[in-house]
Amino acid sequence: MSSGISTWVFAEELEGKPSDGTLELISKARTFGDVSVFYVGAGSDEAWNALGGHGATAVHHLDPGDTLPSGPAAHALAALVTDADVVLFGAGNTDRDVAGRVAAKLGRPVVSNALDVTVDGGIAVHSEILGGTLGITTAITAEKPALVVTRPKAFTAEPTGGSTPPIEVVGLPDAGRANAASVIERHVEASDGPSLEEASVIVSGGRGLGAADKFEMIHELARLLGGAAGSTRAVVDAGWVPYSYQVGQTGKTVKPSVYIACGISGAMQHIVGMKGSATIIAINKDPDAPIFALADLGIVGDVHNVVPQLIEALKARS
Amino acid sequence: MNIAVCVKQIPDPATPYQLDGENHWVIRPNDQVLDDTDRSGVEIALQLAEATEGTVTLFSMSPSGSLQGIRQALAMGADKAVLIDDETLKGADALTTARVLAAAMTREGFDLVVAGTESTDGYSGVMPQMMSEILDVPCLSFARKVEAGDGSVTIERQTASGYNVVTAPVPALITVTAGIEPRYPTFKGIMQAKSKPVTTFTAADLGVDIESGQTIQSVNPVAARAGGSIVEDDGSAFEAIVELLEQVKVI
Ligand SMILES: Cc1cc2nc3c(=O)[nH]c(=O)nc-3n(C[C@H](O)[C@H](O)[C@H](O)COP(=O)(O)OP(=O)(O)OC[C@H]3O[C@@H](n4cnc5c(N)ncnc54)[C@H](O)[C@@H]3O)c2cc1C
Numbered sequence A: 001m002s003s004g005i006s007t008w009v010f011a012e013e014l015e016g017k018p019s020d021g022t023l024e025l026i027s028k029a030r031t032f033g034d035v036s037v038f039y040v041g042a043g044s045d046e047a048w049n050a051l052g053g054h055g056a057t058a059v060h061h062l063d064p065g066d067t068l069p070s071g072p073a074a075h076a077l078a079a080l081v082t083d084a085d086v087v088l089f090g091a092g093n094t095d096r097d098v099a100g101r102v103a104a105k106l107g108r109p110v111v112s113n114a115l116d117v118t119v120d121g122g123i124a125v126h127s128e129i130l131g132g133t134l135g136i137t138t139a140i141t142a143e144k145p146a147l148v149v150t151r152p153k154a155f156t157a158e159p160t161g162g163s164t165p166p167i168e169v170v171g172l173p174d175a176g177r178a179n180a181a182s183v184i185e186r187h188v189e190a191s192d193g194p195s196l197e198e199a200s201v202i203v204s205g206g207r208g209l210g211a212a213d214k215f216e217m218i219h220e221l222a223r224l225l226g227g228a229a230g231s232t233r234a235v236v237d238a239g240w241v242p243y244s245y246q247v248g249q250t251g252k253t254v255k256p257s258v259y260i261a262c263g264i265s266g267a268m269q270h271i272v273g274m275k276g277s278a279t280i281i282a283i284n285k286d287p288d289a290p291i292f293a294l295a296d297l298g299i300v301g302d303v304h305n306v307v308p309q310l311i312e313a314l315k316a317r318s
Numbered sequence B: 001m002n003i004a005v006c007v008k009q010i011p012d013p014a015t016p017y018q019l020d021g022e023n024h025w026v027i028r029p030n031d032q033v034l035d036d037t038d039r040s041g042v043e044i045a046l047q048l049a050e051a052t053e054g055t056v057t058l059f060s061m062s063p064s065g066s067l068q069g070i071r072q073a074l075a076m077g078a079d080k081a082v083l084i085d086d087e088t089l090k091g092a093d094a095l096t097t098a099r100v101l102a103a104a105m106t107r108e109g110f111d112l113v114v115a116g117t118e119s120t121d122g123y124s125g126v127m128p129q130m131m132s133e134i135l136d137v138p139c140l141s142f143a144r145k146v147e148a149g150d151g152s153v154t155i156e157r158q159t160a161s162g163y164n165v166v167t168a169p170v171p172a173l174i175t176v177t178a179g180i181e182p183r184y185p186t187f188k189g190i191m192q193a194k195s196k197p198v199t200t201f202t203a204a205d206l207g208v209d210i211e212s213g214q215t216i217q218s219v220n221p222v223a224a225r226a227g228g229s230i231v232e233d234d235g236s237a238f239e240a241i242v243e244l245l246e247q248v249k250v251i
Helices: A022-027 A045-053 A070-080 A093-107 A174-180 A213-223 A235-236 A289-294 A303-317 B036-051 B068-078 B094-108 B127-135 B185-193 B236-247
Strands: A007-014 A037-038 A058-064 A086-089 A108-120 A125-128 A132-140 A147-149 A167-170 A183-189 A203-206 A228-231 A258-262 A277-282 A298-301 B003-005 B055-059 B081-086 B112-116 B139-149 B152-159 B162-169 B173-177 B199-201 B214-221 B229-232
Touching: A007 A022, A007 A070, A007 A093, A022 A037, A022 A045, A022 A086, A037 A045, A037 A070, A037 A108, A045 A058, A070 A093, A070 A174, A070 A289, A070 B127, A070 B139, A086 A093, A093 A147, A093 B094, A093 B127, A093 B139, A093 B152, A108 B094, A147 B112, A174 B112, A174 B162, A213 A258, A213 A303, A228 A235, A277 A289, A277 A303, A277 B236, A289 A298, A289 B185, A298 B236, B003 B036, B003 B094, B003 B127, B036 B055, B036 B068, B036 B112, B036 B139, B036 B173, B055 B068, B055 B094, B055 B139, B068 B185, B081 B094, B094 B127, B112 B127, B127 B139, B127 B173, B139 B162, B152 B173, B229 B236
Parallel strands: A007 A037, A007 A086, A037 A058, A058 A167, A086 A147, A108 A147, A203 A228, A203 A258, A258 A277, A277 A298, A298 B229, B003 B055, B003 B112, B055 B081, B081 B199, B112 B173, B139 B173
Antiparallel strands: A108 A125, A125 A132, A132 B214, A183 B162, B139 B152, B152 B162
């Protein structure tokens, strides 16, 4: 059980709440010992309850207002964790910004893409490299704290029913020139239906769809299956769908019951984000597409034929 | 505006990567290519330099080899390159890389640093942020759009739920996603790249100490997921999907 290891978890508020990723990290960290959370955002009683309810024993709260949080958050966090054993970060953009800055400030390495962390007999990180083809274990030999950036869904969030922890307010520190960066507009690019992280069915579209307006059939199929629509980075970069759709190494990691890949080649950076799906179906006109190597059912065919036919068949059933 | 762009030469991603048996580091051949993810950074730097009559300098830490990857970035239009090529930097972690690149940039001077969000071969995804701390500049990360004017830089920063508009005075560092479409080198660009200045430093020249706080203990192949059945579509393949969806009780 508890090995008396003290762990900090970095948390950026997402839509007024701690993210699922934060609750996953706290759930893991409490198996090591005490868990302090460094929370960046407006904060709320609901947020504090969620953190405590997953095992946080203390919360340090920084509200950055309109200052870009990474510089000042790293400055404050670096000062707080000097006696900690482990600091865990999620894979979010701000997580990575703060992890990098804290590391440079403290002169400690960061181990990224962690799928597991062990603390018995020294701190070691398990991760996968080269597109998930090799698993490696890295021992952190530097002085503490060990800084670890984890993959999404590496751990499972499990409530403990714990009470609200004490909240310590952290003032915005002067982090030098980094404080001069500010957020001047915030835009939410919402999609309807369940979120990618929660959906039990995901229908994803890739460049094989050919054009932005063809993405509509991906949405329609997802709706019919009560699922969510996802995508590759290629179509996010092309501006067909927002970044929030992106599945893969630099997007979301998903583990639905069914993942349907439409016009997706199966690049290793995409696969690392969806290979944990229980059942994978792929539709691609190229019989040599790498996605077929991991598909439970592979259809060699044109998405413009197969997907509309599937949609009609599902409509006919309902 | 004088712009420093981080670029990386990597083994061709189309070829299988190999690790050396002793330290488990990626073996780097003499011919390495420009990491595709850096092309967007070079592109945005060229656009900003063109708009402000500035210069674009490439910074790269890697064995020079044939310089193929560096020439590819010079051929896009960058003015010159600064390389740190040093046998003792083999296997350097992200923090050492950041220290080395930051030291070279400080020596050469810059208004804006541009980097990719992560490399294709190592993808630790924290090196630019480490540089920003060492250089004491704001880090405007994950930019899908960049504008610079009057001593400031403004980006659209990708967030989990959309994007934010973020601005900062220069000097600053930005990391760019692949959303910015890179230009193709012209024939003239390729010819000119051959004679553009390339300066090389060692870690000692830059006064950077090399230390490592991590060691790879073990490496094991990850079991590949087994493939299933493949159906050639003859107009009825959708039925196989319906059947499977029924089987797994999604419908
Ligand atoms: C550092 C880094 C990080 C990355 N992160 C991610 C990430 O998080 N997520 C991600 O997805 N990618 C990521 N990528 C990009 C990744 O390498 C691939 O470029 C991308 O996944 C390809 O997307 P795609 O499959 O849509 O396009 P393509 O690779 O172009 O594939 C299109 C496929 O569609 C098929 N096709 C074409 N027409 C049809 C048709 N009519 N019917 C059926 N099939 C058709 C083709 O045969 C082809 O297989 C990353 C890359 C790098 C370097």
